[in-house]
Amino acid sequence: MNGRSALRLAKLQEALASGGTLHLRDAAEMCDVSEMTIRRDLTTHPSAISLLGGRLVMANYPGVTPIYDLTEQQASHYQAKYRLCQRALAFIEEGDTLFIDCGSTLIPLLSQLSHFRELTVVTYALNVANAVAVLPNVRLVLLGGLFYAASQSFGSDNIAASIERLGINKAMISAAGVDLERGVSCFHFHEVAPKQAAIATAMQRLLVVDASKFGVVRPAYFAALDDFDVVVTDEEGAPQLLTGQGSESPAVTVA
Amino acid sequence: MNGRSALRLAKLQEALASGGTLHLRDAAEMCDVSEMTIRRDLTTHPSAISLLGGRLVMANYPGVTPIYDLTEQQASHYQAKYRLCQRALAFIEEGDTLFIDCGSTLIPLLSQLSHFRELTVVTYALNVANAVAVLPNVRLVLLGGLFYAASQSFGSDNIAASIERLGINKAMISAAGVDLERGVSCFHFHEVAPKQAAIATAMQRLLVVDASKFGVVRPAYFAALDDFDVVVTDEEGAPQLLTGQGSESPAVTVA
DNA sequence: GCGTTGATGTTAAAATTATAACATTTAGTG
């Protein structure tokens, strides 16, 4: 690594930080070196900047190349997430006020919301808010507070009260672990309060989880399985697993 | 416009909505048409998708091509904004708790904050939050509420109370109009409450505006010029203009 | 000073992407 090289990268990073893209040509001129040098800077040092068809873009920015392209295997993995959200979508109705939980599970659902005439989305997650902000037909209510990077979400001491003040129709909740006996859990403790508040106040509670979460327990417990009205999942074998070896559990419908 | 064309675009948009990029090749395969057709779809219909070096990306996503590239004139226009923010930066100190206003003016400032060891940023704007969220050294407090797309910001009836509860050190306020007699104004009325609350509670109030805003009045008045301790601007002639033809106005320092 | 090393510049070739022109298919109409 080179001092000057790092300096150039820093300069470019600053230029790109406010958004937009920078052509390799302009980047070279801006740094007063050749395009080749910029290319080499980029390949030598790894950095937050990535080169896309002759243009520099911030790689860690929400929308751009989170290091993955939607190709082959990943496309099929995307398909799985997509199908799960398709099932969840079936429960959404025109005019609903939805609580959308944090995490990546529900993100593919959000673009589908453009097909409705009018909806309201309540969330405490930045990535959810970004996906909803571009939809003109969806009113967005973001519950703010202190930002937690790990879950891309916000927390505050009165978030539960804020949620309970809203008329939430349906709560779409995600989880990192679902176990028959130990209940439903997630990674981060600051997610517990908003999840519980949404479950408490919503008219219908939907747990949206892919089957890989079954039998898993994570540090932060937030609900029992029968606190939910519906469990939306992606595997056919799931019903037995969840309702307990064929015993009747009328509180939970598995979709 | 064609029904199938629109359908393809919608499909691709959904695929891209959760982030990432999609190679033209894969997009064509996904839609079961030739690459040329995808290209034509993109050029015929305007859409949120843009093609960057053979890859499809969401154009309206925060980080990517907000329709502008940083080239030539625009690079110099960026330089102006950048210099303005450099001046504003001089007022920021290690450990500060900053209120950052909405709009695009202060965005270039945010990436510079990475040079500090520790800061806290309070904002009610989504674009500001996105820029700050990637900085590991800056604590982010986002004041939530109902989202207003026009200003990419949030509003709620208790936003003023939330701001006043925080220990804000310095308020960096932007404006769309600054006039000696008619005061400082912006476009949107929902911005008034948070701006005024920040001005009321902050220890130091800085107005950051480029000179093009001088002599302009916008619909929503929110402060008098001497409510600010410092006016940060980019033109040398500004002092006279603002302090009133050379008369003394000790309340306002122009940087 | 000389030679070495690392950084950078220059150039040519390869690969990829963009554009245009023309061929083919498809859907709709009388």
Place this chain on the structure above:
DNA sequence: CACTAAATGTTATAATTTTAACATCAACGC
């Protein structure tokens, strides 16, 4: 069914981007 027009596919060509190879230059130690 034939005709038309729009949509799509195919191909060739142009433009651009990527890669590799080699040339230059400056800094540094001996």
